[in-house]
Structure formats: C-alpha cells, structure tokens
Amino acid sequence: MMRSPQLRIVVVLLGLFGSVLVAACASPAGGVTAAADAPQAAASKYVILTFDDGPSPQYTPKVLAILRQYGVKATFFELGQNVARYPSLTRRVYLAGNSVQNHTWTHPDLRRVSWTKFRSEVLNTDRVIRAQTGYTPRCLRPPYGGVNKLTYRRAASLGKTVRLWTVDPADWSRPGTSTIVRRVLANVRNGSVILMHDGGGDRSQTVAALPTILRTLKARGYAFYTTSCT
DSSP: OOOOHHHHHHHHHHHHHHHHHHHHHHSOOTTOOOBTTBOOTTSSSEEEEEEESOOOTTTHHHHHHHHHHHTOOOEEEEOHHHHHHOHHHHHHHHHTTOEEEEOOSSOOOGGGSOHHHHHHHHHHHHHHHHHHHSSOOOEEOOGGGOOOHHHHHHHHHTTOEEOOOSBOOOGGGOOOHHHHHHHHHHHOOTTOEEEEESSSSOOHHHHHHHHHHHHHHHHTTOEEEOOOOO
8 A cells, every 4th residue: 555755754753763662661770779768669568688797707608698598688887897807708798789888997986986086987998898899888887876966967978878777686695596586577677677797706696597587578578678878
C-alpha cells in the first residue's frame, strides 16, 4: 500500500521515539548503594547490619564468609589503626561489596578530646580507608556511641554524618551465642541498625550467632542494606 511522504515521516519519527523509550526503560540505574539515609524501595522491610572495631585477621574473614554465604552486605565501621595494620583486610571488605566507614583511629570518647585530637582521629582514618577503597568515608560512628552537640558539630565540619545504632545485643561483652541471637531477633524492626563487632577482642560468639540471625531475618522477609551517608 502506498503512503504519502507526510505519513512516512510520522511513521519514522514514531519508530525513533519508541526506540528511545525502550532504551530508557532497559537502562539500569547503576551505581546506587542502598543506604540508611536513602533505602531503596525494593523490599518492604529492611535492616542495616554493622560491624565495629575491625578489621581483625581472626574474625573479619569469618564474618565475610558468612555474609557471602547468605548473600548479605553490611557496613563496617573500622578503626584507622587496624586498617593501617591489616590494609588487605579492609580491601577485602570493600571488594566484597560492603560499605567501609570511619570509627576513629584509636577508639577514644570523642566527647572528651580536643579539636586537634578529634580532627586527627577522623582524618587519619579517612586517609587509610581511602587508600584501600578509593573513597573518603562520609559516615562517622563515635566510639561508645559517645555524642553531644559538640560532637555533631565537629563531625559535620569534617563532612561527616554521625551514624549510631538502634539494636545493641552487647556482643562485645560475650554474653553467649544464644543471648546475642535472642537480643537481636527480639528487638529488630523495619529500618533497624544492628550493632555487632568483628574486632576489639574475642568475637567468636558473634561469628557463631551470625548465621542464625541472617537466616531468621531473611525468613521474616527482611532485606539487608548498607549505609554510605551520601
């Protein structure tokens, strides 16, 4: 059937426009990391699993192996002195798709240090993490959860967002594997930030508790996000 020149132009334009729409719909939204401050809407429930005080050669690899087994990503708030001592571990954490963030250099109570000390604790940790990950952490977790108005102001002046937690099983005190599991599962809610540890002492109970926690939360329909404070 013959078509007029005008009709042929309309058909061509519609075809080009349709191609653009298909390409746009097929393009992945790359580079987006689900974060505490902007969780993705793919799951109706989520938690953020965090680990403090690492990396440690004894426990961090075990935690990474369990996370990999269950297909879970976490956020690691690392001490600068440990990153400097075990840089390859920090790189392993990062290359596994986890978020690496700042937990100071020596684990001081940031409410009780001078501005000079505060600044060096944070910036020196930034430096060694950046050397292994290629980025500067935007999240700061003050040791002991020690915060006040001055802590927040100082953190903000260094470009940091303070990130604490909402569920603390006190795994650092080694209360027993079953107690760690029970405390997490009894208190977790949608959007919970769970505090655990992969360094700073004997973390064998934490490692032992982790599979049950991950398996149960997944069975309850929770997704796991990381935080980057973007």
